[in-house]
Amino acid sequence: MAKKVVVLGAGYAGLVAALELNKLTTAQEVEIILVNKHEYHQLITQLHEPASGAKKDEDIMISINSILGNKKIKFVKDTVEAIDKEAKEVTLGHGKLSYDYLIVALGSDTEFFGIPGLKEYSFTMKSVNQANRIREHIETCFVRYKSEKKDNLLTFVVGGAGFSGIELVGELADKLPELAAKHGVPASAVKILNVEAAPMILPGFDEDLVKFAKESLEARGVKFVIGCPVVQVEPGKVHLKTGDVIETETMIWTGGVRGVQQVIDAGFETEPRGRAKVDEYMRAIGHEDVWIIGDSCFVLSPEGRPYPPTAQIATQMGENAAVNLYATMKHIKKEEFKPVLLGAIASLGRKHAIGKLGSKMKSTGWLAYRVKDASKYRYLAKIGALLK
Missing domain, CATH: 3.50.50.100 (FAD/NAD(P)-binding domain)
Incomplete structure (x- = not known):
């Protein structure tokens, strides 16, 4: 039997x-x-793209039934x-x-680490549905700014500077200037902050790659607040351990x-x-x-x-x-x-990435980005799926 x-x-x-x-x-x-x-498989490593509006959600969703085909696997939704x-x-x-x-x-x-208000007043990015909510919220902020002219509407805070946080701020750094132009908002009004409790971003990457990533993102307007834990979040405000308060309508938590x-x-x-x-x-x-x-x-x-x-x-x-x-x-x-372990690659937006391939080879910029793209297609080939 x-x-x-x-x-x-x-x-x-x-x-x-x-x-x-x-x-x-x-x-x-x-x-x-x-x-x-869900009846679909999600490419979770790509969530930063629909969250920023860089791609449509269907670009990272694959029907499970299409993957299973006539295999002897019964799918239960x-x-x-x-x-x-x-x-x-x-x-x-x-x-x-x-x-x-x-x-x-x-x-x-x-993981919200028991930080008061963090769970209640922040966005998370662990599914396509959550990514969509972030994208819709960001678009709404630009629409509201045209009539309300409140700086906190265009201040976007990402908590956590691991893979997810850095890849998201990279996409935001590329996408938000486009949204500013679309809505007739000055790009100078847009602020992107990455807040991290640890003393550095992208743990696990070599110092020279981290330096490249940080400089690439800063050149596109990202401000880093490093070594500074979030201690409380309330509607419209993110409180830091230093006593500083960031006024924002957008807190996206990727911290654990x-x-x-x-x-x-x-x-x-x-x-x-x-x-x-x-x-x-x-x-x-x-x-x-x-x-x-x-x-x-x-x-x-x-x-x-x-x-x-x-x-x-x-x-x-x-x-x-x-x-x-x-x-x-x-x-x-x-x-x-x-x-x-074949290495690790973190994208920094649409044209940049950093990568450590194997134990010695390193890659930065456009080449690293293409390597990351190739790894996605290797995975799709492995599960017998191709994006439409």
Whole structure:
């Protein structure tokens, strides 16, 4: 009798896990059920583009059914409410699913670090719908400025200077002057601020690449407030630890991730920010039938640092989980998760990027941007999808 494998989440990790398991097994061996709350797969690493209005949301959405085609994967559009690991059952918004093996790839929630008002009065950017809300809000700010002439309407604050924050301010630096021209607003009235608690932007990149990024963005009007935590947000105001107050109608928070509540509530072993601890085979600690992958889990590198929540890491986790689930079924040797890090590239707008490729090669400017673009198409080829 075929084993039932339920995969929760069709982001980078979950989708790749389902597709890899489909390749490894026959229909007689497994029944694969993929659950996702949307009927589309989102290219989360590109969210800064629709958020700024640089691209349409459909440019980063791919129909899950078009990816699955006639593969032996059943797609269920539903929300995951709860996981009962003892009963081996998942409660959905519209029913329940039992499983023999479970792969949890539910992504992450935003970490607000207990900062008063931050959750209530800031935008987040973790889905196409949230990116759309940011874009619509920005457009509204320009429309309102024409009649109200309030400086805070054209002051845009991005909290966090990791990948997401820097890529967003890069897109805003390119797009907002266009919006100013469109609405007959002086470009000099537009202010873009990037606020970061850490002493530098883009942790993990070499100092020379960070310097290039900072200078490129500053040349296009971005102002950095570094080493200065946000301590409170209220309507129209962002309070900094220095005592300074930024008056703004737009606070976009990209400052961190934490584990999803479904994993925490299920009783899996987690670290302080709610991400699940896993063994060397990506299985939940103490559970040989549950794999937790992607942003939902916490994995330390050989150097003792957590792997960053990137698409590159997530897809390799998906592959590893599929291989080890198959190995568990077949009682053959499992493979330890040892990701191959191909480098990292951060875009700085439409024409610039910085990249570290492998251990030694570095790239800046237009060339790095093209490399980032190419990596997107490699991923699309991997999942058998092409953007229309």
